[in-house]
Amino acid sequence: MPAIRHIVFDIGKVLIHYDPNLPYSKIIPDEAERRWFLANVCTSAWNLEQDRGRSWIDAEAELLARFPDREAHIRAFRQNWRAMVPYAYQDSVEVLNGLIDAGHDVTMLTNFAADTFREAREIYPFLNRPRGVTVSGEIGLIKPDIEIYQRHTEDFGLEPSATLFIDDVLENVEGAKAAGWNAVQFVGAEQLKCDLASLGVTH
Template identity: 75%
Template sequence: MTEIRHIVFDIGKVLIHYDPNLPFSRIIPDEAERADFFARICTHDWNLEQDRGRSWDEAEALLVADFPDREHHIRAFRKHWAEMVPHAYDDSVAIMTGLIDAGRDVTMLTNFAADTFAEAKMMYPFLTLPRGVTVSGEIGLLKPDIAIYERHAQDFGLEPSATVFIDDSYANVEGARAAGWQAVHFTGAEKLKADLQALGVSL
């Protein structure tokens, strides 16, 4: 196995918590109605297009045209986005900052809208500590497309076989492996420590 020289972190649900139900449990208190809203209106796939680079104005306009009676709820998604990312995972952040302090080459690769990522950096300054980041919304590519891993490796001078990627989404882990990277599926900080140590990355 190739020695790991590059460590790449996902952000959402690895370094910071994300849950759109947090503000919407107040905005749409009824659990069944809220579940229906996320299933039919502000869906995962709709939100993912902002991660690909679509503007929030366009995204909101598309839904308001189809669901004019839900305009207030649709616009609340972006308006209350900061409430969806209420805290960092301190144990995961400690692993990342420890690797940086030890001189390891650490970067980040994330599916994130460009404007909300700028907001996240203000909320969580540790996101500025790695050598750099590839933000899907800034380049129009999404994980798990192989192209985004190739773009990240090219932009940051990474050797794919010497790179390990950490992501909570197994599909994104598989995408990294398809691009020739090593990758681990994140389920918690303790398992991440064990996975990295198994790859020869001391903590």
């Protein structure tokens, strides 16, 4: 295996925390009702389409047609997005910064809506440190589709066999491997440090 020369980070649940329950615990205090709402109305699958590039206007309209009595709760998703990303994982950010400071080529590849990612960069300036980022919502492709990894490879001049991808979602890790990358599933910063060391990556 060629030495790792490119390191690609996912963002959500690797570098920053993400949890829609945080604002909705106040918006819909009843736990059973809240669980139903997030499982049936503002679902992960619905939100993923914003990551693919669908506008929030269209996303809300689609749900309002089906759940007209839930307008306030539906619109609350985008309105309270910042409360869903309340903090960064400082130990992971230290790894990211350490790799950049050591001179490694670091980029990011994320499933993220274009507009909320712009906000994330304002909230968390460290997201501006890597050489660049592929944002799914900006290009209309999402992980784990192989095309998004190929696009990232082309845009940033990566050699797939010398690239390491770090993502918390196993399907996304497998997608990267299908594109010829090396990849590890993120479970925590300490394990990531071990994974990097085992691949000969110092930081």
